[in-house]
Amino acid sequence: MLELSAERAVLAPLYVEPAAREVGVGRCLLETASRYAASAGAIALDVPALPGDRETKALLEQSGGRARLVVMERVLR
Numbered sequence: 001m002l003e004l005s006a007e008r009a010v011l012a013p014l015y016v017e018p019a020a021r022e023v024g025v026g027r028c029l030l031e032t033a034s035r036y037a038a039s040a041g042a043i044a045l046d047v048p049a050l051p052g053d054r055e056t057k058a059l060l061e062q063s064g065g066r067a068r069l070v071v072m073e074r075v076l077r
Contacts, residue, residue, distance in 0.1 A: 002033050009037035010046045014056055026059045 001012040011033050016026045030047070037045050047065065049056040057067075 004040050007043045009042040013048050
């Protein structure tokens, strides 16, 4: 799912089945979403990567992405 708002687009977290990894599926999904967002006027694409999700982080970094924000949570109850 891709949400467009103003100049930013937000892509739902990417997930590729383990059997389909390392063959370019994730990169293809990311590139397709990027082209679509750019054609809709977005200047940036945000893709969430959960803590410990090294595969997604590596994919995003290899595709030119960079971390912008890390949100930490402290449970109080």
